[in-house]
Amino acid sequence: MAFISSGYNPEKPMENRITDIGPREYKEFLPPIIEKNFGKWVYHEIVEPGMLMHKAESGDEVYTVRCGGARLMSVTHIREICDIADKFCDGHLRFTTRNNIEFMVDSLEKAQELKKYLNDQKFSGGSHKYPVGGTGAGVTNIVHTQGWVHCHTPATDASGTVKATMDTVFDEFQNMRLPAPVRISMACCLNMCGAVHCSDIAILGIHRKPPMVDHKVLDNICEVPLAVAACPTGAIRPTKVEIDGKSYKTVAVKEERCMFCGNCYTMCPAMPLSDKEGDGVALMVGGKISNRITKPAFSKVVVPFIPNEPPRWPTMTKVIKQILDAYAEDARKYERLGDWANRIGWERFFEKCGLEFTEHLIDDFRDPAYYTWRQTTQFKF
Ligand code: HEM
Ligand code: HEM
């Protein structure tokens, strides 16, 4: 397409420059009924899966219909979302902290009509465009990252693993029959953008091979001390190498100390490590961020490695389903997945989920690893 100027003048980049204006004030976008009853809500109910009712002091009722979103969206899709909001909600809508979409109306009849309309919309491939659900004790949207769509450090894909997983657990998105909500999150490398470290079930991209070092260019494109300091295990040291009679300043990686975190690559483009066969996913479970009954908790690694199997990751989705089913069957009401595992004991958790326990799961990172071992005779055979 031919260039079309927005009015910006590259000769005078600072002229007419607007800066530090921040986001639009959220109050500009409130539906009138939300604005009117702001701070005056009395109670709420989950009317049915995907539908909430909030009652205000004034007697006003707001019905919220929540539907799934793929997070990665075209403008065409967003325009369709706007069309729905124009048709049913006077042009108002919002997105949740888990990237679901919420439409608000003022009566049960309108909410039910809207829910039906949303559930009827399909892509040409057959997938739901706006599946209604995500409330109460079910599985809601998967908080996820960029993967092979946009980032340069991933060990797996985000949108692909998430679509495969949501297809597998779709019934739980549309129902509320689990003991408590199950948050599934995904991150494509252990930078853990998002919520993998604090979710009931987490998918995490991992490497299994040390970085390759491009000695010839390293000193030109990296700050060597930053690469050295990036390593959590001290596996990297500065060094010099001779190639074709020329001396290069570079780094050496002690491979038996490297645990393939990829941090050095984030700092230094001359140390790439992604690998088709080496890379895959680890599964973690038992994290949560709320303070309800028990403290917030980190998720723990329970499956050290599952290979990448694009496009549907069948082994990974099978294991996730296995964990979810064992929890759904055995946990008590209100017990989050981690609460359940802690109560029955992790040795029972592995048994009930049919997971293999390997040495990879035993913490060996610095002094705190010691506190994860068992300093008691309390255990079950
Ligand atoms: C190599 C390092 C990283 C790169 C290159 C990177 C790059 C990006 C990019 C390009 C986006 C999308 C922005 C957009 O949609 O316009 C993004 C989103 C995001 N990043 Fe990162 N990021 C990095 C590390 C991190 C880390 C360490 C965290 C958290 C501790 C993080 C948290 C997030 C979150 C929460 C989002 C928003 C995701 C969403 O759309 O829901 N990122 N990042
Ligand atoms: C005082 C500060 C903060 C408050 C009050 C806050 C509050 C919340 C709340 C209420 C949720 C929704 C929980 C749910 O739906 O279950 C949430 C989700 C989330 N927050 Fe925060 N947050 C804070 C700081 C942070 C920080 C510093 C990070 C990142 C380092 C973060 C990352 C996230 C992510 C990734 C989610 C989505 C995860 C999920 O819903 O399970 N938050 N936050």
Ligand code: SF4
């Ligand atoms: S988790 Fe890692 S690979 Fe994925 S988007 Fe974040 S930094 Fe990139």
Ligand code: SF4
């Ligand atoms: S991948 Fe991680 S552990 Fe390995 S050398 Fe790089 S920073 Fe160190």
